[in-house]
Amino acid sequence: MSLMTEKNGIIRASCYDEDIHTALGTTTKYKGRIRTWPGLTLLVLLLGIASFFIPYGAYKNRQARLEQARRAGRFKFNRHKIRGGVGLDVPDLVSDDGIIGNPKQYPATACQLPNYVSKNGKLYAIADNGTEVPFKIKGINWFGMEQLNAIPFGLWQNADNGTTVYQIASFLSSYKFNSIRLPLMIQHILMNQAPNPTLINRSENRAISIRSYFSLLKSIIKALQYREIAVVLSLHTLTVADTGGLWYNEHISYEDYLTAVDLLTSNLCSDDYWNVLGIDLKNEPYQATWGDKSDTDFVEAAEKIGNRMLSGCPKWLAFVEGVFESREAIIDGKLMEYNDWYGGGLAGAEEVGVHLNQHQKLVWAPHYYSSSVYPQDYFYSHPNRDEATGLLDAYGELSNKTLRKRIEGTMESMFGFLASDHGPALLMGEFGGLYSRDQHPKKTAQRTIDIIIDIISSPNWAGGFVWSLNPESIFQYSRPEEYGDFKEGLLKSDWLTADENYLQALRKMDSMQHLRKLPCFTDERSR
Structure with missing residues (x-):
């Protein structure tokens, strides 16, 4: 920019100068x-x-x-990003006040709740105009809402540890996770229990409401929706004191349980929560029976609970687990006796299936774990179990080939026969164990998880949900002769760092055909 200057004026001599002659009447x-x-x-x-x-x-x-301030905000935001190798670059949300990654509320979407169906061994989202989009699940469990404090773990971000819902969703999206399974408690649903406010940094989770159980659940679903991440609601526990081997106890009646289902559908079955896939009807009903018409018959319970859900939300899916039984099968040329994993016993479905009032709404969702949960004999050669402690005091680790045969054989006996390209989708509702903390000399627990991932990524499976995001996940056996509380999740104890070994193992699921973000259907088209 230029500056203006004044011109110098010419100063005339005085009129009184004798040498100057003036004309009369012209004096200025x-x-x-x-x-x-x-x-x-x-x-x-x-x-x-x-x-x-x-x-x-x-x-x-x-x-x-x-x-x-922007640089400071960006530095602070980057310092609290969850670290874990190289993932996809996901754009960050900047609020109108310049804050990065901590919105006051998430932007509304124009997405409509699809009709979710289960057919041909896959899941489908179907728009009102008939557009069908198949998808498979690379999912993870994130627990906490099913426990005393009624809130998912990890949201206490501070200078040293903890994170936010925004950071969790961004991290999962960048590593191609497209679904979260959220465990819930029946008692909390019925009471609309307010979560413990000391377990969340509210200033760093501005869009998350903790007024009540449902306000928390809704705001978490909205946050995941921003990254097009699906949500499965798991009816996980009955009360603080009872996880529930059945869907009722002396404090929670069968009708209470159904009322909880009604509350979920009436609150969440709408376009506002289009990323909710449905309900896992009962987590690990290990005290139940299969198809015997008794009060503990889970076939009848799954049909009744599933139909109650569909009456309130006909667009959702019913995820059905198995029971718990002892069984024997010829595996790897040998007759073996073993137990189902809790939630894994679907052998009875070969004779007695689950039939819902709506077609193509059933999803099989069994569980399977490594020896970190319990060192079953089939994981080892020549196992010798101490009758007093239940620990193995002698055993041999199997070759990769033999271990895979044992896992495939037990899976097939429990539920693997349900995998097909024409029936309901089969996915793993929970799988996992110790991975990086596996203390087997030949990494039997780690190799087991690798094999599980390989199997559920095959064409006739619909994927699965690893247990779990939380570093507080407890497993009892780091090796079969050692019992204790061994903690490991996909995130490490600071909630800021991913276990890169485990993350890399789960990347094998990225090759699944039809693995994609949940489609968003609008009036005209889907994206």
């Missing part, structure tokens, strides 16, 4: 203008310059402060 009266006008002009000019530079300087200072 200056009245002091020669002395005052240039000063006034300079003053006005200086005021004009000042009126420009003072606001301009203030503007520049404000911009500098804003830039400094």
